[in-house]
Amino acid sequence: MSEDCGISLEELQLAARNHGMPLEALREAITPIGLHYLLIHYDIPQVDVQTWRLEVDGRVRTELSLDLDAIRALPSHEVIATMECAGNGRARLAPRPVSQPWLLEAVGTGRWRGARLRDLLDQAGVDPETAEVLFTGLDRGIENDEEQFFQRSLTLADAALPEVLLAYELNGVPLPPQHGFPLRLLVPGWYGMTNVKWLTRITLLAEPFTGYQQARGYRLRQNEEDDGEPLSRIYPRALMVPPGIPDFMTRERTVPAGKVTIEGRAWSGHAPVAAVEVSTDDGATWQTAELEPPELGPWAWRSWSYDWNATEPGPHVLACRARDEAGNAQSSEQQWNVGGYANNEVQRVVVTVA
Amino acid sequence: MSEDCGISLEELQLAARNHGMPLEALREAITPIGLHYLLIHYDIPQVDVQTWRLEVDGRVRTELSLDLDAIRALPSHEVIATMECAGNGRARLAPRPVSQPWLLEAVGTGRWRGARLRDLLDQAGVDPETAEVLFTGLDRGIENDEEQFFQRSLTLADAALPEVLLAYELNGVPLPPQHGFPLRLLVPGWYGMTNVKWLTRITLLAEPFTGYQQARGYRLRQNEEDDGEPLSRIYPRALMVPPGIPDFMTRERTVPAGKVTIEGRAWSGHAPVAAVEVSTDDGATWQTAELEPPELGPWAWRSWSYDWNATEPGPHVLACRARDEAGNAQSSEQQWNVGGYANNEVQRVVVTVA
Incomplete structure (x- = not known):
């Protein structure tokens, strides 16, 4: 654990901005605000809720321009959802794809409240030729040499699922600025990039969206020429609360001899978790x-x-390690790809029994 | 900015846990919960407020054991305080001291509410021979090969200052777990390590405390043999909101030509800020x-x-760059020392006018 892994200043700049959930927070069923992971592509935009509007346009019967009160006036639903960054585990890959250098902490579980997206789509009246729904956030920057607002799309079928929310509350309070104030998309079970923050526009498209974050970013590519498969739902993962007490610098753990209850959480966005297994001998037995x-x-x-x-x-x-009822599992080997996504290699924690 | 700065996996583990304030949050007068910087030496302890007590012992007339209601029953005061980690700027030093690799973001401003420490000390009755007040937190780990609870002391004179609080609220809500729930020390104007979180014991001592965090850590030492001077109050610093929009990976900024309002915040724990100066030509003129x-x-x-x-x-x-009314200023050169503390070298932001 002490070797130089050559993290660059650029990666450190990202690590200083975007933050993981310290793993002892796995003890909390709902992640407290401030401990939930954060990945912000550009800057947190400053939003004046008095002038903010959500625009709904494209292939709709009626274009809409709604303030927050209008969205709050729709029937309100609550979903508890575990969100994970598609890049979680990236910094454990070798060779390491250069981007936000997550180890294992890019996760959190929120109690989200909002309106169903499909109620809003019903209000606008969706053209039957619609293929996709495009979501545009207010965060703007440069990526892949293109100036852009952060944008992602869903198929109309995925967008119409009953658990998909336009969320305006997290853990019982208005969305904090860093989680998308005043409104974000919430797509339970999908990796974080899907859940567009600072939502400003929803556009119904006849053709699939081909913007950077859909057609190039967030795809499982084996080499630079590969188009790759798009990322969508979260692959299974189990994480444990690191037992005992840490060394400040190395984070190595010490526990007194005796019974040690190893505890943690497990999730999958594909299907219910079927089983979690534990090894205390580095994977020799489970x-x-x-x-x-x-x-x-x-x-x-x-x-x-x-x-x-x-x-x-x-x-x-x-x-x-966890596996789910759809047959997805975790491996003891890394899941390497160009972008460093969906690496759900099993967590290993070194503990010294004293 | 693209050179390999050789950040080690150990430093990355710390950077993934402890987080800075994204600098666009300088726009906010009070830092929202979740954006305030965090430095946690060991793990966030799990505290049951029903059984938690604050013990007051040592050279007192009456030992106390108080629950949170008893502390809330004392007169309540609010202080808005800017807190900064003593290690802010460490990762910009060369050679880089190995510890939490802060660039510039280890700061935040909170609206803290609590009881005055001196009201509690009056209640316990302080022995006139008391030299120092020792604060013990519930966070426990290993540092410098010693198992320890996090502990820091103040002189009785500093502890009795009217702005020093036993804080139980941040920004109008109970302390979040990561900020010291249910009670922390708040010493406005001092570097973060002074503000002991998860406070469990206050001990009045006849002699100065010589524990690790006081006698060895958090001192300005020029070499390993040097005893060094203890860190206390925050040296001045000005930071700007990086103008324009960022590149995702490099964080380099672009602004359109024309009038650009550069804005930020400045602080010092020694004296009021006397002046802030800006350079747009890399420090040639101010x-x-x-x-x-x-x-x-x-x-x-x-x-x-x-x-x-x-x-x-x-x-x-x-x-x-900022300077204060006590004559403290920022330099264009790094302030190197063994622990990498108090490096208030001026911030530099590269912006391309497009």
């Missing part, structure tokens, strides 16, 4: 962890725990 | 910025602005 019921609903992580009888002094490598 | 009145009180940053007539296309290096 034991089934106790998986709690899905108390937070279908879109949130689930609690798990495993009692480890830590009798042998010295260092031990703990690991955990 | 102009006086307009400094707003101290609207947030004596312990918070002050707003400043400067109108730049950006007529010449191409890259420009902007810089800003």
